[in-house]
Amino acid sequence: MKAMMQKKANQAHLTSQLKVSCDTCSLSELCLPRGLSKEDLNKLDHLIERPRSHDANTLIYQPGDKFTGFYAVRSGGVKTYLTKKTGEQQILGFHLPGEVFGLDGLENSKQRCYAAAMENTSYCILPHEELDSLCAVIPELRSQVYHIMGHEMNCDHAHLLLLGQQTAHERLATFLLSISSRFKKRGFSATSFVLPMSRHDIAGYLGIAVETVSRLFKSFQEQGIIKINRKQVDILDLDKLNEMVANCEEPK
Amino acid sequence: MKAMMQKKANQAHLTSQLKVSCDTCSLSELCLPRGLSKEDLNKLDHLIERPRSHDANTLIYQPGDKFTGFYAVRSGGVKTYLTKKTGEQQILGFHLPGEVFGLDGLENSKQRCYAAAMENTSYCILPHEELDSLCAVIPELRSQVYHIMGHEMNCDHAHLLLLGQQTAHERLATFLLSISSRFKKRGFSATSFVLPMSRHDIAGYLGIAVETVSRLFKSFQEQGIIKINRKQVDILDLDKLNEMVANCEEPK
DNA sequence: AGCAGAAAATGATCTGGATCAACTGTCATA
DNA sequence: TATGACAGTTGATCCAGATCATTTTCTGCT
The missing domain is CATH 2.60.120.10 (Jelly Rolls)
Structure with missing residues (x-):
């Protein structure tokens, strides 16, 4: 918004x-x-x-x-x-x-x-x-x-790690976190934003089908992780998202 | 060799x-x-x-x-x-x-x-x-x-295009062609070479399972496209390989 | 306001490649 | 020349996500 x-x-x-x-x-x-x-x-x-x-x-x-x-x-x-x-x-x-x-x-x-x-x-x-x-x-x-x-x-x-090794829901979680942190860096809300890209483009970025993107958004919403309406996204549980991708990263 | x-x-x-x-x-x-x-x-x-x-x-x-x-x-x-x-x-x-x-x-x-x-x-x-x-x-x-x-x-x-959009056999064909052309550039044979990496690493590069790499090598061999023994690769039908990946590229 | 075309959602079905499990070949060390 | 450990192969089974088909919702246009 x-x-x-x-x-x-x-x-x-x-x-x-x-x-x-x-x-x-x-x-x-x-x-x-x-x-x-x-x-x-x-x-x-x-x-x-x-x-x-x-x-x-x-x-x-x-x-x-x-x-x-x-x-x-x-x-x-x-x-x-x-x-x-x-x-x-x-x-x-x-x-x-x-x-x-x-x-x-x-x-x-x-x-x-x-x-x-x-x-x-x-x-x-x-x-x-x-x-x-x-x-x-x-x-x-x-x-x-x-x-x-x-x-x-x-x-x-x-992105290579994402495409080569992550499951579809890990990919979507990673994507949401990336967008979120980039909005934050520009001084906007990290938890409430309007996606600038279509479902088709998200699918093309994540290497999955549009239908899968749709279903995953719905599933995330049902789990109370996000609220999504068309391009308006509200992240309700940032920790959960981080947890989902944590599995993909190095212990560091 | x-x-x-x-x-x-x-x-x-x-x-x-x-x-x-x-x-x-x-x-x-x-x-x-x-x-x-x-x-x-x-x-x-x-x-x-x-x-x-x-x-x-x-x-x-x-x-x-x-x-x-x-x-x-x-x-x-x-x-x-x-x-x-x-x-x-x-x-x-x-x-x-x-x-x-x-x-x-x-x-x-x-x-x-x-x-x-x-x-x-x-x-x-x-x-x-x-x-x-x-x-x-x-x-x-x-x-x-x-x-x-x-x-x-x-x-x-x-590599992103490969991981995001190509099938397993397209990926392997692309990989073989890439290695081939790089050997050629160094003055070695483009059709007969020893792979420096393990099956495991090939799988890790292509974002597929080791078993799939094995099966695909076998399948390529059965189709008469390559001859492979452990790490020794002989490309018998370069055209066929190019054809397989051609589908992945722009008409240009 | 109403319509057309695109974007998104939803449901049903199918399949490429993953996973699990067992086996074989190869090489290094004793 | 055994022995163990790892790399690679092969087979059987399974499932995440693709694909296909249909419906619903937007959006832009006149």
Whole structure:
């Protein structure tokens, strides 16, 4: 609810003419600028392309497109995915405001997967060449780039563990906890939020059938773990969810 | 067979005292030095730690260990993996000579997964701090680092597609083709090689049971696609394998 | 307000691959 | 040349989740 209103609000004042500086962006602490000095931030800010908008369910890029740079979500939500010939999508990641995507183009300057807006979405682009030049002179920026790439890889690794070793209900629990903690990081409620993606996309991310997603949501609700109505989720028993995924993790 | 002899040979002359330069390393074209000038290569060469050796089935690092830098396999083979509490391993990747691993430590300077030698293995370490400093002054090195990271991510993405959308036989076919093409890249036969990993590890990589791996190998053999004896694999019908996975890929 | 098409839920049935159990081959050590 | 331990194979059974079919609920559009 809160998240949705926030989205609408952002959407309203982000016209295509408006240059928005990292300086004033409420997401900069989650984004590439994190940890940069005022001065360095200013340099970075100059090369960022002003926010662009994409309507719901439109492609942002696809395999073969020229790699332009890193993409940072400002509002809305993005999914990246690969497909089988038969059309099934394997969702690689969901990208919420403050999160970065598009790194798949780094290998050979061509995008390798699809990126699509799940709802009306605005994002910034950090052109790769300029960013790279800046990296030469700002060590902190290099660190932040390494950090973001490392994070991306570790997310993928957790996703591999999920797809390779977890049962369907463990997968859904893991998914809910991931979304919850990411909303929390952005300052929203960790227990009450609106999912930006469809059941179909959740199924594609978790490697299970849509019907299974439906049934599992119902089952979680019957167990009193969540309350769910369409895309509105309320987590009633966070401990139970954590317990469900605890089995999947290292004792540490 | 050929691969195995090569390995033995390398092993023999790689004592812990011996400094081996990138310059003379037959794998440098697959490794970080690729694309560097003679001069830059020399700078890089100075910071690389001399090859270390690890016996079969020993840990190279584990979650929580301090991130030291990139690891480059010289001979042998390495697996990286995550585990469930219950002990099952999800293999994240197999790393053959000339390939890089250890990037999971980039996020926050701690390793996040396990890395273990699958056989007697030697590898170089490229200390992160020194490599990073060098990146500041050698743009080509930055490019190569991006390239390697991008490649790593795209491998993970292909792995996600495999785990999320492919059937067991598609997975095994994809796996065989991947190993085949990587041997080929190193100048070995693409159709006759010795697998460096156990059935258990193959199962852990593909997200299926060991028994299924066994049965599928048998089935492939009965169809005349491969000939397999323990770890010795001969691919008899490469086209058939390609056909099996073609269904999984984009028309492009 | 009413309709069409999409998204989601629900029910019934089926199956790929897991699991359990037993057996065989291989190599290392004494 | 036994012996034990582990890796791999094979067979029998079972079930989590897929698939197919139908219904219900939304959402956007005119």
